[in-house]
Structure formats: structure tokens, C-alpha cells
Amino acid sequence: MPATPSDLARLDRDHHLHPFTDPKVLQEDAPIVMAGGKDSTLWDEDGKLYLDALAGLWCVNVGYGRTELAEVAAAQMERLAYYNTFFKTTTAPTAALAAKLAELMPDGLDHVVFANSGSEALDTIVRFCRLFWELKGQPDKKVMIGREEGYHGSTLATISLGGTLAMQAQGGLPLAGFAHVDTAYQFRHGAPGESAEAFAERAAGWIEEKILELGADTVAGVVVEPVQGAGGVIIPPPGYLARVQEICRRHDVLFALDEVVSAFGRLGAWSAAERFGLAPDFMALAKGLSSGYQPISAVMIGSRVAETLIEKSGGLAHGFTYAGHPVAAAVALANLQIIERENLIGRVRDDLSDHFAAALSRLADQPMVGEVRSLGLIGAVELVQQRDPKILYDPEGLVGAVVRDQMQSRGVIVRAVRDALVIAPPLVVTHREIDRIADTLRLVLDDILEQIG
Numbered sequence: 001m002p003a004t005p006s007d008l009a010r011l012d013r014d015h016h017l018h019p020f021t022d023p024k025v026l027q028e029d030a031p032i033v034m035a036g037g038k039d040s041t042l043w044d045e046d047g048k049l050y051l052d053a054l055a056g057l058w059c060v061n062v063g064y065g066r067t068e069l070a071e072v073a074a075a076q077m078e079r080l081a082y083y084n085t086f087f088k089t090t091t092a093p094t095a096a097l098a099a100k101l102a103e104l105m106p107d108g109l110d111h112v113v114f115a116n117s118g119s120e121a122l123d124t125i126v127r128f129c130r131l132f133w134e135l136k137g138q139p140d141k142k143v144m145i146g147r148e149e150g151y152h153g154s155t156l157a158t159i160s161l162g163g164t165l166a167m168q169a170q171g172g173l174p175l176a177g178f179a180h181v182d183t184a185y186q187f188r189h190g191a192p193g194e195s196a197e198a199f200a201e202r203a204a205g206w207i208e209e210k211i212l213e214l215g216a217d218t219v220a221g222v223v224v225e226p227v228q229g230a231g232g233v234i235i236p237p238p239g240y241l242a243r244v245q246e247i248c249r250r251h252d253v254l255f256a257l258d259e260v261v262s263a264f265g266r267l268g269a270w271s272a273a274e275r276f277g278l279a280p281d282f283m284a285l286a287k288g289l290s291s292g293y294q295p296i297s298a299v300m301i302g303s304r305v306a307e308t309l310i311e312k313s314g315g316l317a318h319g320f321t322y323a324g325h326p327v328a329a330a331v332a333l334a335n336l337q338i339i340e341r342e343n344l345i346g347r348v349r350d351d352l353s354d355h356f357a358a359a360l361s362r363l364a365d366q367p368m369v370g371e372v373r374s375l376g377l378i379g380a381v382e383l384v385q386q387r388d389p390k391i392l393y394d395p396e397g398l399v400g401a402v403v404r405d406q407m408q409s410r411g412v413i414v415r416a417v418r419d420a421l422v423i424a425p426p427l428v429v430t431h432r433e434i435d436r437i438a439d440t441l442r443l444v445l446d447d448i449l450e451q452i453g
């Protein structure tokens with residue numbers, strides 16, 4: 001291993017192309033080489049400390065430095081480092097995790113398909129939506145509907161399903177068979193004076209209009225993130241998700257929730273489906289499933305689809321070498337035990353979510369802040385050039401990136417999505433750390449305001 005942090009940065013710069021990073025920029029700005037972590041704190045190879053207000057990529061729910069999870073991984077590797085789940089084999093942790101997920105997720109979601117990443121889980125959902133209708137004798141039901149700013153992963157199908165135009169612009173996407181509607185983003189799309197309830201109804205209507213425009217006999221499924229994370233923490237207005245589910249049912253279209261970010265406590269419940277009383281046909285799980293300690297994801301499959309796949313498929317021609325990997329499954333199980341034992345979900349629901357909302361709300365009077373929003377332990381502070389009437393920054397995203405970088409220099413990691421600073425700390429974050437995130441953001445914004453006069 002190279003000795004110094006600058007050696008590491010140089011090797012990385014010379015040989016590593018990073019996701020969602022301009023390689024040219026990295027030629028000049030050395031990457032930060034992260035070295036270790038404990039709870040919500042990270043440190044880099046130079047010894048600088050950071051408060052990780054994004055829990056990695058909204059995944060390290062139980063926080064860093066859980067020796068217990070390392071021990072579980074080592075023990076499983078010694079016992080059986082790998083075996084597959086193809087054909088007719090399984091392993092003890094894989095079987096136990098499947099049963100545990102069926103127990104934790106809402107009734108009716110009793111079957112699971114394992115994969116290794118959120119992207120693979122969503123890709124699987126696209127495929128199984130189409131397969132379900134083929135098995136039902138309706139092979140023309142193929143189109144998948146996603147939403148503006150939706151993020152479902154980085155494979156060809158998930159980029160096509162998502163609504164991130166910058167991703168679609170690279171590689172000639174979307175593929176055929178995907179359609180998109182505007183999302184329930186009231187800050188952008190709400191009419192003046194419109195209530196959240198009225199907006200929810202109107203925004204859900206866009207999905208129904210799209211189904212009618214395409215013809216329900218061509219639409220396989222609708223996929224939504226309950227809270228859109230990478231799109232800028234877009235929180236659904238009251239009643240929206242239930243209305244979308246009802247529209248899907250009425251038009252005989254499958255309803256899938258991408259719970260890659262929202263499950264395992266982020267919203268103060270095991271899942272958004274539980275929190276909002278939803279019964280989706282599919283649910284994608286990843287990130288908090290193992291708190292990022294191992295790559296693992298899962299698709300929960302509702303009873304109607306599961307019965308059809310079991311009765312009629314004649315065998316699922318689908319699977320990944322590492323799906324249900326025993327080490328990842330063992331770590332995921334132990335991670336779920338930590339969430340239960342430490343009551344992390346109750347902590348978010350009954351304590352942290354209010355403190356978090358109050359801390360962010362204190363920023364609302366800062367002149368650059370156009371909106372503050374949060375649900376559970378995920379939130380955003382959206383910046384505007386002028387609040388009333390609302391004028392967004394043009395071009396979008398420059399100010400957000402400056403704020404993010406200045407936060408990072410002051411030792412607090414957040415992410416900028418356009419000009420929204422998005423925040424989702426580990427579920428073990430303390431009140432003081434939440435206050436520090438909000439106080440640092442205020443300092444940075446006040447500084448910038450002073451500089452631009």
C-alpha cells in the first residue's frame with residue numbers, strides 16, 4: 001500500500017474514473033482519501049474530521065465503526081465464504097434474511113428476490129413487471145412509467161426509468177418502453193395558494209393522464225420513490241402516494257415503490273409503505289438493508305405477482321452470481337438486529353425527526369433559503385435568488401455546489417442537488433450534531449450573502 005495520502009490521491013487520479021465526477025476536475029483537485037469512521041464521524045488520511053450529514057450515500061443507517069458487523073462477516077467467511085442461490089441451493093443467512101424481510105415489511109410482501117445493488121433491484125422490477133403481464137396473457141403491457149427527477153440507478157433500464165436528463169443524455173437513452181411524468185414537487189409545480197392536498201390530487205392526476213394517453217393495455221407498471229432522494233429530497237404531499245396506488249389499481253397497472261433510501265428507519269418506520277399504509281406490488285430495498293457494510297439489495301414481491309411467478313413462470317430465467325451472498329446476508333441480518341435492539345426506528349420517529357425539522361426550520365428566515373422540508377431524518381434546504389416572488393438561481397446548481405464545498409471545508413458533508421442542500425445523517429446522529437449541521441449551513445450562507453452583497 002502506498003504510504004502517504006498524497007501518494008494515494010495521485011494513484012487514484014491517474015487510474016480511477018469516479019462516478020458522477022468530472023475526470024478533468026479531479027486532475028486538479030485531489031480526491032479526499034477517507035480513512036475511517038465512528039458513528040456519524042469520518043476522518044480522512046490527513047486526519048481531518050467530518051460530520052457525515054449524508055450517511056455515506058444515505059445508507060450508513062447504523063453509523064460507522066460497528067465492530068460487531070465486521071465480526072459477523074469474518075465468522076461467515078470462515079464458515080462458508082460463498083455459495084450461490086441458483087438452482088436448488090441456499091445458505092443459512094440467506095434463508096433467514098428472506099424470512100426476516102417478509103416479517104418486517106408490510107403484510108402481503110412475503111417473497112424476496114436478492115441482488116447486489118439498488119440498480120439491479122430496480123432493473124429486476126422492470127423485468128418482472130413485464131414478465132407478470134406476459135404470464136397473464138397480456139404481453140403488450142410493457143411500458144414503465146417513472147417521474148421527473150426520479151433516480152433508480154445507473155443501468156440502461158434504470159436510467160431509462162429515472163428522470164435524470166443528464167444521465168439520459170449520455171449513451172442515447174432512454175430505451176424504448178419508458179414514459180415519464182412531472183413529479184409532485186410543489187416548490188416547483190405548485191400553483192400560488194394551492195393547498196398541499198389539492199396539489200397532491202393534481203400531481204397524481206398526471207400519472208392517470210399518462211396511463212390514459214398511452215392506453216392502460218400498454219402500461220406494465222409505475223415506479224415511484226416515496227421520497228425522491230437524489231432528485232433533491234422531494235417529499236410527497238399528503239395523500240399523493242395513496243392516490244397513485246389507487247390509480248394504478250383502477251387501471252390494472254402494477255405499483256412499485258423504490259424504497260432504496262426510504263426503508264430501514266429513514267422515515268421513522270421500517271418502510272414508507274408502512275408509514276403511508278401502502279400495499280405495493282413490488283418494493284426495492286438496498287442501502288439501509290446492510291447500512292452499506294456489504295453490497296446487497298432485495299426486491300419484495302407482493303402476493304398477486306408472487307403467485308403468478310410461482311404458478312406460471314416455469315422457472316425464473318434471472319439471477320446474479322452474488323444474489324443472496326451469505327456474507328452480505330449475515331451482515332444485513334446483524335444490521336437489522338442492531339436497528340431493532342437500539343430502537344433506531346423509534347428514535348427517528350419519536351425524537352430525532354422533530355429535532356431535525358426544528359433545526360432546519362430555524363434556517364427559513366435566511367434570505368437565500370426558499371424552502372426547508374423534511375420527513376423523518378431526511379431533509380433539504382432549497383436556495384433561491386429571491387424568495388417572493390420566487391426566482392431560482394440561473395444557471396442552477398452553482399450556488400448549491402459552492403455551499404456544499406464550503407460546508408465540507410468546515411467539516412460537514414452534505415450533498416447539493418441543483419441548489420438544494422440535502423441532508424440525511426446516520427440514525428445514530430445526536431441532537432448536538434444535528435444542530436451543528438444547521439448552524440454550519442447558516443454560517444456558510446451568511447458568509448456567501450455578505451460576499452455577494
Ligand code: PLP
Binds near residue numbers: 117229
Ligand atoms: N434507487 C434509489 C432511490 C437510489 O437512491 C439509488 C441510489 O442512490 C438507487 C436506486 C440505485 O442504487 P445503487 O447505487 O445501489 O445501484
